[in-house]
Amino acid sequence: MASKELQAVRGMNDIFPEESAGWQALEGDLRMLLALYDYGEVRLPLLESTELFARAIGDATDIVQKEMYTFADRNGDSLTLRPEGTAGCVRAAIQARSIRGQTPRYYYMGPMFRHERPQKGRYRQFHQLGVEVFGLPAAGTDAEVIALSARILRTAGVTASLQINSLGSPAARIHYRTLLLDYLRPRRGELCADCRERMERNPLRVLDCKVPACQEIARMAPHLVDHLDEDSAAHFASLQSLLTALDIPYLVNHSLVRGLDYYNRTVFEWVTDALGAQGTVLAGGRYDGLVAQLGGADTPAIGFAVGLERLLALQALQGRGVEAPRPLLFIGALEDIAVAGAWRIAERLRDAGISVVTGGPATFKNVMKQAERSRARFQALIGAEQIAGAALILKEQAGEGRWQGDPEALYEGLRSLGVDFPQHAPHTVPNFATARTSS
RNA sequence: GUGGCUGUAGCUCAGUCGGUAGAGUCCCGGAUUGUGAUUCCGGUUGUCGCGGGUUCGAGCCCCGUCAGCCACCCCA
DSSP states (O other): OOOOOOOOOTTOOOOOHHHHHHHHHHHHHHHHHHHHTTOEEOOOOSEEEHHHHHHHHOTTSHHHHHOOEEEEOTTSOEEEEOSOSHHHHHHHHHHTTTTSSOOOEEEEEEEEEOOOOOBTTBOSEEEEEEEEEESOOSHHHHHHHHHHHHHHHHHHTOOOEEEEEEOOOHHHHHHHHHHHHHHHGGGGGGSOHHHHHHHHHOGGGGGGOOSHHHHHHHHTSOOGGGGOOHHHHHHHHHHHHHHHHTTOOOEEOTTOOOSOTTOEEEEEEEEOSTTTTOOEEEEEEEOTTHHHHTTSOOOOEEEEEEEHHHHHHHHHHTTOOOOOOOOSEEEEEOSHHHHHHHHHHHHHHHHTTOOEEEEOSSOHHHHHHHHHHHTOSEEEEEOHHHHTTOOEEEEESSSOOEEEEOGGGHHHHHHHTTOOSOSOOOOOOHHHHHHHOOO
């Protein structure tokens, strides 16, 4: 009896080999870049206590208000699938006491979850690379973190533009907020309904409303950067001169305020108009108060996150595809009697690091079709004749290369056609690993 | 959470006024071939996204629902 076909949860995607090859290439490039800046990977739980996100991100934010996957554990605890990575990373750093007297640079890569309506560049399960630096308050750190973000985009081959702003100290922000409200209140009637709502919840958000009338009002509003505390103003000025020195072009966007409560001073975003409404590909900022707020020692920090789906989408748009890896050799058995011999040869070649895909037994024509479909660089067919001692033909599928000889000597045949050994070798180094293992 | 568009074969798509499920491609088996060709024969291409309703009769009309896409909101 046929039952209803099961399908993935809305907004959660399966990634098959044609695509995962591109993911792996990107992830590999990212890890290489992170090593250049001495970042170490932290692998964090996908699930945290709901309270962590409520405290870190802010009770009034959209993420906490309506976008979290929250449910009760069997013992009644409220748990939440992480909607972003910073909160969990800070919690982990505090818990491990890893930031006492240290200045670690961490990164993590993996899925995040937000219950929003899916659309282009926005999914309910999506993937981010996040980086966080602890214990370094100076603007030089901000500049280096932004330089890393620029290098990531450059290496990925995507073009986007950098926007920066400063939110100042929490006190300066509160002061500015009252100034802004004083400015907005007489013009309340000209604002859209959303913005009248924003005036109550988060007045800074009025500044980047898309409604023309609101933009008009926002353009004349007092600028946050004109009302920074002295230290934050100096910090921001220092950052700008460092970016200039590093040849990183940027634009100061006075309406860039970010959606999470924990930011202070530097905030930045790399944006593009190539992805429809989801233009932010990488974003982050400084969050000097969060570690203390979550119970750790007072520790400055800064970080950012890149959306991997958006990065890959931009790469695809800009023609930077990655071809799925193909096997080196196809070995096809023609008759049943040839299977054992063919499989044994395949295993021996794999011992030598050669990637081999097998096919058959089937008719000659169909084995040839399988060979073509395998996308292997070389093919060799083994039939009853070869088992009985006849020579085997090794040929290059898309080229002219040919070799003929004993099936047992296929290794030599491949070498004579210019194949280097091994193609794949294990990465683990036994001596090093055992020396460091303590448990 | 709100709105618009779209769901028919593995894939790309037709389907008229409501009247018996279509094309191309791909795939599988076979004949010829005897190191990827051509030709020929045969086969599956399907709960028309799902569930109701109207009707003698629904792929088509109505309601609901699910999914995808796009936009709002918001964000990576």
